[in-house]
Amino acid sequence: MKVIKQSPIKSALTVLALSLASSTTMAQELSITVTNLTQGLHFTPVITAAHASDNHIFMASEMASTELQAMAEGGDISGLVSMLNNADANINENPAAGLLAPAMSASFTLTNDSANTHLSLAAMVLPSNDGFVGLDSWVIPEAAGTYTVFLNAYDAGTEANDEIRGSGAPGEAGMPVPPPLDAVIGMNGTGVTDMESNDKVHIHRGSLGDSDMSAGTSDINNSVQRWLNPVAKLTITVQ
C-alpha cells in the first residue's frame, strides 16, 4: 500500500472520512419493486424480509418449515411473519394488497436494521399445489445503486403436484382456487400424480397441464399457465 506523508490534521480527517464511509452499522432504506414476469401465474401475498445472515425463509434441498408449507400450499404468510418477527427481521407484507396478477408489479420501501443484512422473499404461485417464487438470503449491498435480481419458482416438496382443484390448507390435496383463478383453470381433472417423493425444497419442475378445460388429468391450462424460469424480477434501490 502506498503511504503518503501528510499533516496530522489531514490524517485525522481522512480517518474520520473512512470510518464514515465504511460504516456498516447504519440502517439502509431500500426501494423495492417486485415484478411478476409471467403471463399466466398469479402470486399470492408477497412477503419480503431483511434479516440476519443466519435466518432463512427457505433453503433449497432442506425440508420446508410448517410456516413455509402454509405459504406454499395456501398463500398464508402469517406463520412466516411471526417467525420473522421473532427473529427481529424487517418485514414488508402483501405490497400488492392481494394477488399480484400476471405481468404486474408492486413497489414498496423497506428500512433494514444494521444486523439485517440479507434479503429474502416468498409468494405462492397459482395455479400450483405447492409452488412458490423465492429468494433466499440475498446479501444487501452497502453501496447505493439499483440492483436487479431474477427469481425462480420452487416446489416446497410438501404436497403431490396433482394439478387439480382442491384445498389450500396445509396437508390437504389439490390447489386452492381463489376467485380470479376460478374462471381460468379447468375442472374434473383426474390428477397428474399422487406422489411427492422429493420432500425437500427444490426447483419446481413446472406444471404439465392439459388442453381440456372440463376433463383430462390436469386442471391447469398447458398453453397459458406453464412457465419458464425466471418468473419474477426484483429491482432493489439502495438509497
Next chain:
Amino acid sequence: MLTFITQKKSSNKLTLQLLIASVLTLGLAACNDNDNVVEEVVVVPVTPVMEYSYSITLTNLTYAQPLSPVAVALHGDTKMWQVGQSASVALEKLAEGGDNADFIALTSNMATTSSEGAVPPGASVTLDITTTEPMATYLTVATMLVNTNDAFSGLTGVDISTLMLNQEKSWRLNVYDAGTELNNEAVGTIPGPADGGVGYDATRNDIDLVGYHSGVVSKDDGLSSSVLTQAHRFDNPAVKLTITRTK
C-alpha cells in the same frame, strides 16, 4: 403500474431544476406574449464530430427456433417494451411475423441496422453500427423466435454510455411473449418453417401485456392441436448477445 427507479438523487434534483427553469421560461414567455426564446438557447461550442461504433454479435442458443432478421437500434433513454405494458404495433409485427421494418423505422431510433436474413439455430451473426449522435447511448436488440405465435428475445434501453473503446459486454437473454396473439400453436398461425402460416394479425386476442414466455407446449407434450413438435420447445436463455465498442 410499473415503477423503475434508476435515477440517482442528483439527477432527480437536476431534472427538478430543469423543470423549474423551463416553467419559469414558459411563464416569462407567456407574460411578455413573446415567442422569441432564442436568447435562452445555450450556445454549444463547435467540436469535431465524434463517431461511435459498436460490433454486436448475436448467437442463437435454441435447438430449432430460427431467429427472424435481428433489429438493432441506438437511441436515447427509452424502452421499446416493458413487462406489464402493451406491445407497440411495431413490436407486434416483429414478434408475430418476424417483420422488423416498422420497428427499425421508429422515430425514436437514432441509428439502426438489421441482419440480412434469419439466424438459424446454432448460428451467430455480427452486425456493426455507427453513430455520430452523442445521445444515442441506449441499445435495443429484438428478434422473433419464428416457430412460435409471438415469442421474441432481445433487450431494450440498455445504457452503453460507459463502454470504453474495445470493451465488451455480454448478456444471455430470455424469451418474451408480446401478449398480442394467443399461444394456440395452431396450423396457419406460425410464420416459421414449422408451419408457414400467417405472421402479423392486427387482432389482439391474448393478455395484451408483454411478459415472459411460458414456452411452447407442442403436439408431443399435450397440445394435440399444435403444429409444433417436441423439437420446437425452448428454454431460457435463448440468445447470447455481445457488444464491443470499436470506435
